[in-house]
Amino acid sequence: MDDIITSLSSRRTAILKKKEKVQANAAKQVAELEEELLALDEALKSVKKAVSGVLCPHCGGSGMAREKDADGQTKETPCDACHGTGVARSK
Numbered sequence: 887m888d889d890i891i892t893s894l895s896s897r898r899t900a901i902l903k904k905k906e907k908v909q910a911n912a913a914k915q916v917a918e919l920e921e922e923l924l925a926l927d928e929a930l931k932s933v934k935k936a937v938s939g940v941l942c943p944h945c946g947g948s949g950m951a952r953e954k955d956a957d958g959q960t961k962e963t964p965c966d967a968c969h970g971t972g973v974a975r976s977k
Contacts, residue, residue, distance in 0.1 A: 942968035942975075 941947030945965035949972035952960050964970030 940974060942972055944968065945972060947972040 937947070942949070942965060944967035945951055949965055949968060949970040950962045951965045952962055954960055965972070968975055
């Protein structure tokens with residue numbers, strides 16, 4: 887009976903060690919992803935700041951406007967404000 891208990895306890899210990907290793911690797915990967923997300927957020931912030939005033943305020947720079955037709959279906963048409971260019975027009 888002691889051999890069974892020892893064997894099961896050893897197996898349990900091995901599984902716990904494996905679990906800890908997996909958790910440590912996952913935590914490391916999550917930390918790396920968080921760093922990457924922060925860098926992307928900063929890049930997006932910089933790009934948005936650089937293009938503010940250049941992009942059409944009506945379509946957000948896409949050049950397309952969404953409208954609903956008589957049937958309630960959404961369709962995209964070129965933005966009337968920028969004529970589909972996505973660039974703000976000077977007045």
